[in-house]
Amino acid sequence: xxxxxxxxxxxxxxxxxxxxxxxxxxxxxxxxxxxxxxxxxxxxxxxxxxxxxxxxxxxxxxxxxxxxxxxxxxxxxxxxxxxxxxxxxxxxxxxxxxxxxxxxxxxxxxxxxxxxxxxxxxxxxxxxxxxxxxxxxxxxxxxxxxxxxxxxxxxxxxxxxxxxxxxxxxxxxxxxxxxxxxxxxxxxxxxxxxxxxxxxxxxxxxxxxxxxxxxxxxxxxxxxxxxxxxxxxxxxxxxxxxxxxxxxxxxxxxxxxxxxxxxxxxxxxxxxxxxxxxxxxxxxxxxxxxxxxxxxxxxxxxxxxxxxxxxxxxxxxxxxxxxxxxxxxxxxxxxxxxxxxxxxxxxxxxxxxxxxxxxxxxxxxxxxxxxxxxxxxxxxxxxxxxxxxxxxxxxxxxxxxxxxxxxxxxxxxxxxxxxxxxxxxxxxxxxxxxxxxxxxxxxxxxxxxxxxxxxxxxxxxxxxxxxxxxxxxx
Numbered sequence: 351x352x353x354x355x356x357x358x359x360x361x362x363x364x365x366x367x368x369x370x371x372x373x374x375x376x377x378x379x380x381x382x383x384x385x386x387x388x389x390x391x392x393x394x395x396x397x398x399x400x401x402x403x404x405x406x407x408x409x410x411x412x413x414x415x416x417x418x419x420x421x422x423x424x425x426x427x428x429x430x431x432x433x434x435x436x437x438x439x440x441x442x443x444x445x446x447x448x449x450x451x452x453x454x455x456x457x458x459x460x461x462x463x464x465x466x467x468x469x470x471x472x473x474x475x476x477x478x479x480x481x482x483x484x485x486x487x488x489x490x491x492x493x494x495x496x497x498x499x500x501x502x503x504x505x506x507x508x509x510x511x512x513x514x515x516x517x518x519x520x521x522x523x524x525x526x527x528x529x530x531x532x533x534x535x536x537x538x539x540x541x542x543x544x545x546x547x548x549x550x551x552x553x554x555x556x557x558x559x560x561x562x563x564x565x566x567x568x569x570x571x572x573x574x575x576x577x578x579x580x581x582x583x584x585x586x587x588x589x590x591x592x593x594x595x596x597x598x599x600x601x602x603x604x605x606x607x608x609x610x611x612x613x614x615x616x617x618x619x620x621x622x623x624x625x626x627x628x629x630x631x632x633x634x635x636x637x638x639x640x641x642x643x644x645x646x647x648x649x650x651x652x653x654x655x656x657x658x659x660x661x662x663x664x665x666x667x668x669x670x671x672x673x674x675x676x677x678x679x680x681x682x683x684x685x686x687x688x689x690x691x692x693x694x695x696x697x698x699x700x701x702x703x704x705x706x707x708x709x710x711x712x713x714x715x716x717x718x719x720x721x722x723x724x725x726x727x728x729x730x731x732x733x734x735x736x737x738x739x740x741x742x743x744x745x746x747x748x749x750x751x752x753x754x755x756x757x758x759x760x761x762x763x764x765x766x767x768x769x770x771x772x773x774x775x776x777x778x779x780x781x782x783x784x785x786x787x788x789x790x791x792x793x794x795x796x797x798x799x800x801x802x803x804x805x806x807x808x809x810x811x812x813x814x815x816x817x818x819x820x821x822x823x824x
Contacts (some may be wrong), residue, residue: 351521353515374481375478379424392502393408396494396497397412402633416471419752422752435448436448447784449779451480454480457482458484458487458532458534461473463492463636466495470486471499473534473536477776482532486512491636526548532554533545533554537559542558556765557765557767560761561688562758563598563712563715566600567702569602569606571723572743574609579617581614584719586622590692592633592640594716596690599694601697603700606702618660648684653675660672670692673693675695677698703730717745717746718741719740728742752770
């Protein structure tokens with residue numbers, strides 16, 4: 351791979367103006383849609399190979415969401431591309447003004463392994479809709495999906511403007527050495543810092559979709575069965591906890607623990623059986639390195655006696671059963687890093703309101719969840735918790751709404767995507783002011799006189815009476 355040559359080729363294509371046309375953008379979005387429609391089995395097969403991802407989960411969370419994003423972009427593209435008329439003022443009268451969205455140029459998308467199909471193509475949809483040339487670097491940790499993406503995009507897309515580069519650290523490093531007009535990275539904070547440092551050399555703007563420890567606050571005045579099912583769906587039903595917005599830990603009161611824990615045990619058995627390691631509805635851990643990382647969290651001396659449910663492991667098949675831990679110390683390894691797996695600690699507080707202070711004492715998460723019927727607590731949560739997104743009485747569903755921006759804050763990331771937010775992320779909002787040769791005001795030009803000063807001061811202050819007096823020489 352010659353990264354410099356690829357960028358040069360794409361800049362040449364972008365320079366012709368081809369990618370800016372509405373027709374080209376539509377043709378490429380339709381091509382992406384065909385990939386999702388015509389190759390569902392191939393894509394779900396690759397996702398199973400990489401993660402043992404259940405077929406239904408692969409379709410709903412990856413293929414369907416990608417197709418929905420494509421359809422939305424096709425439906426709204428003309429409106430998104432249309433210049434936005436804005437007001438002018440007396441200062442520029444007579445005039446008209448507008449904001450014109452224009453593509454940034456040649457952009458780089460570096461994807462993640464946990465949702466390797468969706469997280470590769472969702473930002474690519476935004477980049478194409480905005481009229482850019484794109485290089486996609488899929489994650490090498492999901493090699494089967496990376497290979498399918500390279501093959502299908504090579505078959506369906508305009509390769510003079512859209513390229514896939516496979517590989518690992520050397521290839522990513524070579525790509526980051528190039529000058530891009532934007533970089534969109536999805537992954538962890540450690541690599542995010544490397545991406546940001548590389549981009550800084552060229553003053554390249556960056557979107558970082560990272561993660562963090564997303565808390566779930568559980569109040570007592572709730573429907574436990576529904577709440578627990580939604581927590582399980584967001585934790586173990588999302589790639590077995592290997593999702594950036596999965597619940598990372600629960601906060602509840604000591605009095606609430608027995609009822610909550612009992613409901614969770616019952617529903618987990620209903621969903622995944624008495625031996626969840628044999629369930630076909632749980633993804634496996636992505637590789638041996640991540641299996642060892644999660645095992646290290648479980649084997650920490652500070653939490654070995656805190657497991658109250660699950661904890662079974664099958665290293666040969668890279669499977670860990672849904673595991674709940676109770677009252678883990680705040681200084682334990684499991685509370686110091688994003689878990690990104692099937693382990694779920696429960697932290698207890700004296701009052702549910704104390705959870706807000708607990709969350710705010712830590713880095714800002716990508717998501718925060720609250721289960722309650724208390725409207726006052728709900729408002730306090732929304733007003734006082736800073737996170738990428740909040741969801742009341744459910745988990746993870748915020749990503750399904752194209753009308754909401756998806757992105758982090760602080761350590762959980764910067765920038766946003768989904769729907770129009772993706773289009774905006776890959777666009778420059780260009781300010782345009784139009785004037786004719788009429789209405790020229792001599793007072794703006796030298797030599798500056800007292801009369802001109804009076805006139806300009808009245809004009810800029812919005813003083814209509816003073817303006818009239820200045821004009822008639824009073």
